[in-house]
Structures are given as C-alpha cells and as structure tokens.
Amino acid sequence: MTNLRTRYRRSALSAAAVGALTLLAGCAKDAPQDTFQPAGENAREINNLQRPPFMIAGVVLVIVIGVVFLCVIKFRDRGQVIPKQTHGKPALEIALTIIPALILIGIGIPTVKTLFDLAKTSDTQCVVNVTGQQWWWEYDYPVQPGCLPGGITQPIVTANQMVIPAGQHVLLRITSRDVIHSFWIPKLNGKRDAVPGRVHTLRMQADQPGMYLGQCTEFCGLSHAYMRMEAVALDAPGFSAWVTNQLAAYTPPPAGTPAADGEAVFLANCSRCHQVNGIAGSDGKPVIARPDLWVYSGATPNLTNLMTRTTFAGASFDLLTPDCRAKLVDAKSADFTALYLKGVEANCLDAVQLREWLRNPPGKKPMYTDATKLGPTNGKTRGMPNLGLSENQIDQIIAYLAERK
Amino acid sequence: MFTTGSKLFIGASALALAGTLIYSATQDSGAIGTLGLVSATIVLVFLMGINFWVRDSNVSSMDTPGIVACSAAHPAPGRSMWPMVAGLGSALVPVGLIVGKTITWIAVIVLMIATVEWMVQSWSERASSDAAYNAGIRKRILHPMELPVLGAIGLGMMIFSFSRIMLHLPSAAGAIVFGGIAATVLLFGALIAAKRQVGRSLVATLCAIGAVGLIGAGVASAVAGGRHIAKHELAQRTDSVDNCTGNESEADSHSSRAIAGKANLAGLIVLQGDKLYAEVIGINGRQDTLTLPRSTDSFFEFKNLDSGKHRLVADLGHEVVDPGTDKERKVPLILCTQAVGEGGKQFIVIKPPRPTSADQQYFFEVPGIDSKLKIEVP
The missing domain is CATH 2.60.40.420 (Cupredoxins -  blue copper proteins)
Structure with missing residues (x-):
C-alpha cells in the first residue's frame, strides 16, 4: 500500500515538474522566434488578436477539466442507485448554443478587421521582392521612389539577410523559383507561402533596429531545416549607407595579393553560377553568371557584397565568430546599425565555417548534387556541388571574398 | 414406388432422349446440337438416378435420427442474391478473358465477394434454429466489411456524379444548379425536422429518388462529356x-x-x-x-x-x-x-x-x- 502511494506521489511530482518546465519555457525572454514577443506593428496586431482567445480558451479549459474532475470524484460509483435519466433541456441547450456563438462572433469581428489590416498595401513605403528557392532566400530591391528619401535608383540584390529601414512600412512581394516555401519572421508578422508563379504580399515593419530571425515553414525538401532567414532593421541613415554601399562600383583586389589570386580562382570555378557585379574576365568584359544552366532553381546567391551580411548558405552558417555574432545580436538598438554596417571584419571572420563549406558544400548542408542522380532535373543540381577545390584555392577564395563588402 | 421428383426426371430424361434421336435423325449438320442434347440426356439421367437412389430424401417414419437430420426437417433457407451475383461473376470471367484485364479483375472480385457472402450467409442460417439470432451473427461478421465498402462506393458514386455534372454544365449554370440542390435539401430537411412523425418509407423514398436522380444525371453528364473550355493563347x-x-x-x-x-x-x-x-x-x-x-x-x-x-x-x-x-x-x-x-x-x-x-x-x-x-x- 505504501509502495503504491509512493509511486503515485512520484508520478504526480514528475508530471508537475514537466508541466512547470513547459510553462517556464514559454517565459523565455531571449526566444528569437517567439510570436508572443512582437517587435513590429503587424506582429503586434496578431499578438493582440490571439491573446484574448487564448485566455478565454484557457478559462474554458480550466472550467471543463474542473467539472470533469468534480463529476469523476463526486459521482464515482459507490454502488448507489442510478439516478433517473432525462433527455433534453431546452433552456440549457439554447444557452450552450448561444454562448459559444457569441464567443465566436466576439473573436470573428476583430479577426476580420486584423485580416484586412494585414492585407493593406496602400501605406507601403518600401518594396522588397523576396524569392525562395532550395534552400535559401533572395531579396531584391526594385527601382522605386520609396525606402529612401531619394528612392532606390538602381536595383539591389542580396541573399539570406533582408535589410529593411526600421519604422517603415515595408511590403514584401514573395514568390518561389522551384517548390513551395513559406516565409516567416515571427517577431515581425505571420507567415506567407512562396509559390512558384504567384506573387504574395506580406507587410513587414520593425519598430527598432535589430536582427529578427525566421525559418522556412513549408517543407521544401532535403535541407528545409537549413533554410533560414534574417531580417535586419537599420535606422534611416544606416539604411541609406547600406544602399550606397550595395550600389558601389566593384573594386578589384590589388595585383599580387592572395585576394587577386582568389579572384582568378573565383572566375574559373564560381562565376559560372555566382554573380559578383562588376567583375570582369581576362578579356575585360563583364562576367555574367548563368546559374539557370546549372542549377534547377535558376539562381544562386549574389556574392557582390558577401561580407556585408553575416551569414551564408541559407543563413544556416555564420560568417562571424560566435563572440562577434553574440555581440551583434545582443547589441542595443541604438548601437546595432553601426555595428552591422561594419560588416564582417577580419578579426570576426569565422573562416572555419566558410572553409568547410568550400571544401564540401553537400557535406555541410545536404543537397541534391550527385551527378548520377540528376536525371529528373535534367542534370541540374539543387544546391552547390563539391567543386574539388584544393586547400590553397580555398584560402585564395576566402581572401577574395573577405574583401567583398 | 416412384417419387414425384424421380418421375419428373424420368420424364425429362425420356424427352431429352427422344429429342436427341429425332434431332440426330432429321438434321444433317447438327453435330453440335446432337452433342448438346446427348449431354443434357446424360445429365438428366444422372440426376434421375440420384433422385431414384435417395428416393427424394424420403425418410422412413421408423428412422428417428433420420427425421431430425434430414434436410426437410431444417428451416428453409432465406432468400439470397449471392448465387445470382456469383453467376454474374462466373459469366464475366470468360468475357473478361476475351475483352480485357479490367473486366476479368472485376469478375474475380465479384466472385470473391459472392463466395464470402454466400458462405457466411449459409453458415449463419445453420448456426441455430433461431432465425433472428442467425441474422444477428451474420451482421456481426459481415457489417464491419460491408459498411465501409458500401460507404466508399456510395461516396465515390456521389463524387463522380457531382464532378461530371459540374464539368458538363456551363460555369454560371453550375452555381445556380448546385445552389438549387442545396436549397432543396435544406427545405426537405427542415420539413422533415418540423414534422413530429415521419414515415421511414417516405424518407427512404425521397433519399432513393435523390440518389437515383443524382447518379442518373451524373452518368448522363459523363456520357455527354464536359463543357468546352476555351484555351487562352499564350504569348x-x-x-x-x-x-x-x-x-x-x-x-x-x-x-x-x-x-x-x-x-x-x-x-x-x-x-x-x-x-x-x-x-x-x-x-x-x-x-x-x-x-x-x-x-x-x-x-x-x-x-x-x-x-x-x-x-x-x-x-x-x-x-x-x-x-x-x-x-x-x-x-x-x-x-x-x-x-x-x-x-x-x-x-x-x-x-x-x-x-x-x-x-x-x-x-x-x-x-x-x-x-x-x-x-x-x-
């Protein structure tokens, strides 16, 4: 008997501990992808909408569970006579129909209003095209009068980190090049599917400069889990500086340096797929990448200003060392823009990750690159294949890329 | 001496024999017909012999165990459609072998279903002398298989019919027709719900009319084909x-x-x-x-x-x-x-x-x- 009681007590304690831990996990202050910690007006609207129903649902849950337990304990079988059974209680049934209906109407009205608010495009101040493909995100900034006081006069293309001006109403036009993906940065808004051939819009606004993390939320193949995204909000002068830097003319590395050797290696091995704007071949003509001939999605990340962003390969790996990354992510809003605009400095470059990637990309992130299995894609890869680079070539490429900012 | 059953087969055998002799004597090129009549004569003589031997299963009044065990002492078996279904399946097998695999497979499936159903029905009818109990155990065994299959077939027929009708009707008419059907269903539902006593036969008749109408319209639409959908010119x-x-x-x-x-x-x-x-x-x-x-x-x-x-x-x-x-x-x-x-x-x-x-x-x-x-x- 004592053993049984001890066992019950242990089970109850274990269940209570698990419940408490689950509850505590929901209170984490530093959860980077927490929809309950909105950092922009759109996410805040969603949060304001979802909290009251959660509370009502919580109260209903407690009442239902309480009544169930009460019935189980109070009316348990003690051998008593079964009470007279009755059928139908119109007043109760009407009440139990009307109360949920009223609750649903109460939830439905603000839900519809929020849906319309979140679909609004008329107050857009800045437009970014977002294109998903296996397994990274491309962001391009069309020529437009918005984003900056003078507008954007030349298109910009970047990858993995979407830079936006803090405080502005940014409209994302989301699509896909291959399969269905889904774009979600929980602190800034809800999710939106990226569907080939369709353009879906999503409002985005960040109150303060900072970094906001997200994750592809539609299973999209082998490396779905490695398809992340980061929204980087900069203050207005910082965003202007970022745009100016993105549109700056190409600076070739000084002759005779490892970076210059790296440029040659890049031209020979990487430029058929990866674009670096302004790079020229030995004949002096601009080199235009043709990923559409080699890659199933038809696109690869533009590497013109690789070191102005802090991640690579679908935002799965850091270009920054863990210390530098932590310093950036944890920076106060007022300090964030200046820190981010420094890009990846030499003392912060995590060359180990980049070296591992260049040595064998499919080994670091699963991708469909086995030449013998590419029949369905007509010989085109889904992701970056192993180029068989030597260690010397890898060092030279890293030296070259380290200057791309 | 001769029982009624024996007399019947004796007469039929004699008729078949006479027919065989007359046919073979009068028809010059009737080998197949003669062969058929000879076969019939042999079968009838065989049945006559069996019947004569068992004397129509007559049991002597002195044979007490025989009276209890004889087939006449058992309750008559209920009506069954499965012999007919089995016959249909058997007839479809050679047709399928000639026409195509699909019909053969359908025939085999029909045969298998008929065999299982017939077996279980026959077994259950002999399970006890209580007909209601026998019917109950048959349901207990077969309903878990019959109901999902029949439900799936019914649902499939409904989906097939709806889809064919929708594909056949012009896009604007489709919305009107199905709006009308939905309104009719709602109306009948409300009327039935409003009445205190509704005859089961009335509801069954209405449902049957609806089902027959839907399936009939579906089949007719399938035969008539889908509406013409214009193909937009691409750039x-x-x-x-x-x-x-x-x-x-x-x-x-x-x-x-x-x-x-x-x-x-x-x-x-x-x-x-x-x-x-x-x-x-x-x-x-x-x-x-x-x-x-x-x-x-x-x-x-x-x-x-x-x-x-x-x-x-x-x-x-x-x-x-x-x-x-x-x-x-x-x-x-x-x-x-x-x-x-x-x-x-x-x-x-x-x-x-x-x-x-x-x-x-x-x-x-x-x-x-x-x-x-x-x-x-x-």
Missing part, C-alpha cells in the same frame, strides 16, 4: 517583332487561365495616349521601370486603352542555345501577345534567364509606339 515566342502574329480570340476572355492570370499579377502594363506605363503593387504611381527577379515566372496583364489594335512585346535580349556544344548559338528571346483592340486585355508571362547589364537590356514595348518600359533584372 508567342519569336525571333523578330515583325513575326508577331495573332489576334484576340474568344478564348482570351472566356478561358479559365484568365482567372489564374488575374490572381498572380506582378503588375499591370497599360498603353494609353501612345505611352506605355506600369502599375505595380506597393509602388505608387505610374512606373517606367520594372524590376523583376531572374529565372522566375512573372505574370503581367497588358491593357490597351488606345484606339487601334496593339500587342505587347517583351524583348529579353538573347538566349544561349546548346551551351558548351559545337551548336552553341545565341537566339533572340522575344515574346509577343495577341493584338487587341481598345479596352482589350492580354496576359504575358516572362522569365528572364539572365540579369540585365550594360550590353544586355530588356524592354516591354508596343510595335509602332515610341514608348518603352525598361525591365531591370538584378
């Missing part, structure tokens, strides 16, 4: 603007693709007052430059607000054909819509394979109009 690929041909057709405004196109627009391109401009979601005002992602389908609607017929042309530079081979060459990548009159619309889907550069510029233009929209592909 025409050519190597020169001069080769653009084609005019707006009825399909341009009545195809399902038009709806899909409208739902996916990357932008609207308008020709008005000899000027070409674009309207893009999120960017206010008329645009003279469009920025599009590379290697991605972008849908545009072209609207001609000028008088005269005009078409939109997308000039996407050149495309390399057969890269890396001896046949590698550059071919112009030009797409043009049908020519449409004032107020006409056309859809165009473009997928620029390469980014724009100083020596590779892309444009939207209208032949004969001195106005271009620049396409930027970063």
Whole structure:
C-alpha cells in the first residue's frame, strides 16, 4: 500500500515538474522566434488578436477539466442507485448554443478587421521582392521612389539577410523559383507561402533596429531545416549607407595579393553560377553568371557584397565568430546599425565555417548534387556541388571574398 | 414406388432422349446440337438416378435420427442474391478473358465477394434454429466489411456524379444548379425536422429518388462529356517583332487561365495616349521601370486603352542555345501577345534567364509606339 502511494506521489511530482518546465519555457525572454514577443506593428496586431482567445480558451479549459474532475470524484460509483435519466433541456441547450456563438462572433469581428489590416498595401513605403528557392532566400530591391528619401535608383540584390529601414512600412512581394516555401519572421508578422508563379504580399515593419530571425515553414525538401532567414532593421541613415554601399562600383583586389589570386580562382570555378557585379574576365568584359544552366532553381546567391551580411548558405552558417555574432545580436538598438554596417571584419571572420563549406558544400548542408542522380532535373543540381577545390584555392577564395563588402 | 421428383426426371430424361434421336435423325449438320442434347440426356439421367437412389430424401417414419437430420426437417433457407451475383461473376470471367484485364479483375472480385457472402450467409442460417439470432451473427461478421465498402462506393458514386455534372454544365449554370440542390435539401430537411412523425418509407423514398436522380444525371453528364473550355493563347515566342502574329480570340476572355492570370499579377502594363506605363503593387504611381527577379515566372496583364489594335512585346535580349556544344548559338528571346483592340486585355508571362547589364537590356514595348518600359533584372 505504501509502495503504491509512493509511486503515485512520484508520478504526480514528475508530471508537475514537466508541466512547470513547459510553462517556464514559454517565459523565455531571449526566444528569437517567439510570436508572443512582437517587435513590429503587424506582429503586434496578431499578438493582440490571439491573446484574448487564448485566455478565454484557457478559462474554458480550466472550467471543463474542473467539472470533469468534480463529476469523476463526486459521482464515482459507490454502488448507489442510478439516478433517473432525462433527455433534453431546452433552456440549457439554447444557452450552450448561444454562448459559444457569441464567443465566436466576439473573436470573428476583430479577426476580420486584423485580416484586412494585414492585407493593406496602400501605406507601403518600401518594396522588397523576396524569392525562395532550395534552400535559401533572395531579396531584391526594385527601382522605386520609396525606402529612401531619394528612392532606390538602381536595383539591389542580396541573399539570406533582408535589410529593411526600421519604422517603415515595408511590403514584401514573395514568390518561389522551384517548390513551395513559406516565409516567416515571427517577431515581425505571420507567415506567407512562396509559390512558384504567384506573387504574395506580406507587410513587414520593425519598430527598432535589430536582427529578427525566421525559418522556412513549408517543407521544401532535403535541407528545409537549413533554410533560414534574417531580417535586419537599420535606422534611416544606416539604411541609406547600406544602399550606397550595395550600389558601389566593384573594386578589384590589388595585383599580387592572395585576394587577386582568389579572384582568378573565383572566375574559373564560381562565376559560372555566382554573380559578383562588376567583375570582369581576362578579356575585360563583364562576367555574367548563368546559374539557370546549372542549377534547377535558376539562381544562386549574389556574392557582390558577401561580407556585408553575416551569414551564408541559407543563413544556416555564420560568417562571424560566435563572440562577434553574440555581440551583434545582443547589441542595443541604438548601437546595432553601426555595428552591422561594419560588416564582417577580419578579426570576426569565422573562416572555419566558410572553409568547410568550400571544401564540401553537400557535406555541410545536404543537397541534391550527385551527378548520377540528376536525371529528373535534367542534370541540374539543387544546391552547390563539391567543386574539388584544393586547400590553397580555398584560402585564395576566402581572401577574395573577405574583401567583398 | 416412384417419387414425384424421380418421375419428373424420368420424364425429362425420356424427352431429352427422344429429342436427341429425332434431332440426330432429321438434321444433317447438327453435330453440335446432337452433342448438346446427348449431354443434357446424360445429365438428366444422372440426376434421375440420384433422385431414384435417395428416393427424394424420403425418410422412413421408423428412422428417428433420420427425421431430425434430414434436410426437410431444417428451416428453409432465406432468400439470397449471392448465387445470382456469383453467376454474374462466373459469366464475366470468360468475357473478361476475351475483352480485357479490367473486366476479368472485376469478375474475380465479384466472385470473391459472392463466395464470402454466400458462405457466411449459409453458415449463419445453420448456426441455430433461431432465425433472428442467425441474422444477428451474420451482421456481426459481415457489417464491419460491408459498411465501409458500401460507404466508399456510395461516396465515390456521389463524387463522380457531382464532378461530371459540374464539368458538363456551363460555369454560371453550375452555381445556380448546385445552389438549387442545396436549397432543396435544406427545405426537405427542415420539413422533415418540423414534422413530429415521419414515415421511414417516405424518407427512404425521397433519399432513393435523390440518389437515383443524382447518379442518373451524373452518368448522363459523363456520357455527354464536359463543357468546352476555351484555351487562352499564350504569348508567342519569336525571333523578330515583325513575326508577331495573332489576334484576340474568344478564348482570351472566356478561358479559365484568365482567372489564374488575374490572381498572380506582378503588375499591370497599360498603353494609353501612345505611352506605355506600369502599375505595380506597393509602388505608387505610374512606373517606367520594372524590376523583376531572374529565372522566375512573372505574370503581367497588358491593357490597351488606345484606339487601334496593339500587342505587347517583351524583348529579353538573347538566349544561349546548346551551351558548351559545337551548336552553341545565341537566339533572340522575344515574346509577343495577341493584338487587341481598345479596352482589350492580354496576359504575358516572362522569365528572364539572365540579369540585365550594360550590353544586355530588356524592354516591354508596343510595335509602332515610341514608348518603352525598361525591365531591370538584378
């Protein structure tokens, strides 16, 4: 008997501990992808909408569970006579129909209003095209009068980190090049599917400069889990500086340096797929990448200003060392823009990750690159294949890329 | 001495024998007929012998165990459709072997079902002397198999019928017809619910009429075929603007693709007052430059607000054909819509394979109009 009681007590304690831990996990202050910690007006609207129903649902849950337990304990079988059974209680049934209906109407009205608010495009101040493909995100900034006081006069293309001006109403036009993906940065808004051939819009606004993390939320193949995204909000002068830097003319590395050797290696091995704007071949003509001939999605990340962003390969790996990354992510809003605009400095470059990637990309992130299995894609890869680079070539490429900012 | 059953078979055997003799004597080329009649005679004689031997299962009144065990002492078996179904399956097997595999498989499945059902029914009818109990155990065994299968077949028939009717009716009529059906179902439901006592036979009759009507209409629609769906003309690929041909057709405004196109627009391109401009979601005002992602389908609607017929042309530079081979060459990548009159619309889907550069510029233009929209592909 004592053993049984001890066992019950242990089970109850274990269940209570698990419940408490689950509850505590929901209170984490530093959860980077927490929809309950909105950092922009759109996410805040969603949060304001979802909290009251959660509370009502919580109260209903407690009442239902309480009544169930009460019935189980109070009316348990003690051998008593079964009470007279009755059928139908119109007043109760009407009440139990009307109360949920009223609750649903109460939830439905603000839900519809929020849906319309979140679909609004008329107050857009800045437009970014977002294109998903296996397994990274491309962001391009069309020529437009918005984003900056003078507008954007030349298109910009970047990858993995979407830079936006803090405080502005940014409209994302989301699509896909291959399969269905889904774009979600929980602190800034809800999710939106990226569907080939369709353009879906999503409002985005960040109150303060900072970094906001997200994750592809539609299973999209082998490396779905490695398809992340980061929204980087900069203050207005910082965003202007970022745009100016993105549109700056190409600076070739000084002759005779490892970076210059790296440029040659890049031209020979990487430029058929990866674009670096302004790079020229030995004949002096601009080199235009043709990923559409080699890659199933038809696109690869533009590497013109690789070191102005802090991640690579679908935002799965850091270009920054863990210390530098932590310093950036944890920076106060007022300090964030200046820190981010420094890009990846030499003392912060995590060359180990980049070296591992260049040595064998499919080994670091699963991708469909086995030449013998590419029949369905007509010989085109889904992701970056192993180029068989030597260690010397890898060092030279890293030296070259380290200057791309 | 001879029982009734024996007399019947004796007479039938004699008739068959007489028929055989007469037929074989009078018909010159009747070998098969004679063979059939001989076979019938043999079978009837055989049955006559069996019947004679068992004396119609007569049991002596002195044979007490025999009285209890004889078939006549058992309750008569209930009606069963399974022999008929089994016969149908058996007949379908040779038909299927001649016509095709599908019928054979159907016949085999029918045979298997009939065998199982017949076996269980026969077994249950002998399980006890209580007919109600026997019926109960039959249900207990077979209902878990019968109900899901019958439910699936019923649902399949309903889905098939609905889909055929919807495909057959004009798109506008479909909404009206199915709205009417839904309203009728609701009306009958309300009437039945309002009545205190409703006869089961009435409900069953209404349901049966509805089911027969639905399946009948479905089969008739399937036989009549689906409605004609006009196919929207796609933008025409050519190597020169001069080769653009084609005019707006009825399909341009009545195809399902038009709806899909409208739902996916990357932008609207308008020709008005000899000027070409674009309207893009999120960017206010008329645009003279469009920025599009590379290697991605972008849908545009072209609207001609000028008088005269005009078409939109997308000039996407050149495309390399057969890269890396001896046949590698550059071919112009030009797409043009049908020519449409004032107020006409056309859809165009473009997928620029390469980014724009100083020596590779892309444009939207209208032949004969001195106005271009620049396409930027970063």
